[in-house]
Amino acid sequence: MHCACMERSLFAGRSQRLTDGMDDRPNGIPFSPRARLASFGHAWRGLRRMVQREHNARIHLAASLGVIGAGLFLHVGIADWRWLVVAITMVWLAEAFNTAVENLCDHVEPAFDPAIGRVKDMAAGAVLIASLAAAAIGLLTLGPPILALLGAALPALRLTLPPFSG
Template sequence: MSDKRKGSLFGFSHAWDGLKAVVRTELNFRIHLIAALGVISAGFVFRLTVLKWIMVLFAIGLVLVAEMLNTAVEKMIDYLKPEIHPQAKAIKDLAAGAVLVSALIAVAVGLFVFLPELMKLFK
């Protein structure tokens, strides 16, 4: 039976396999997950508003998706161009840069959301 005939649940299983693989093989993704759990825990402690939760969850999602896409790009480049090549390096660097930008945005969101909450503690 072809993949298309098995329906949407089969596609979901591929997505789940990809998520399990990135958690299992990518240290940076696991670090981002641990940071996300810390931020989510802090969100409960500070009883964030719905709007702040939305901001935090979107920032977390942005970083995790960027990390997964970076991993996919790196694996694809390694498959297509296993030897060292300046263009392959440039492609990998761009993908890694996207992760950095997403992480910096997440830090900015975190500061915007949590700094006022922390300042309330010291008043």
């Protein structure tokens, strides 16, 4: 089915139903603190589902925790933490959008469709770009303190290791 036809069939009459008997506020829903708090609950539920159901999200979680642990262990400065937070956030945003795109595509067209496959590949490519950029940020940020720590540890290791005889 062509996208324009699909759009018409999926959303036909929906905008009218949303506004029937409502005021002019977005979606016709009045503001309330309770509703705003509920929206945070929905967001957390979505993140929890993503981590529970997506293998790559669990890998991102482990990597995020590893980076945070390394930053704490290495006592990185506030400027370095800013970069680490940006890198971690960038990957999580890309993964969340990728997961949303994949789920929507699977719902709209459960059977294999080459066009849907291309869309999914592009969304996955965005995660790859974010992950590579985050890895570069991580190496540039954590690399120097790790090398300094290893440099300080190497002389001590050389003193305790027996000489190599081969």
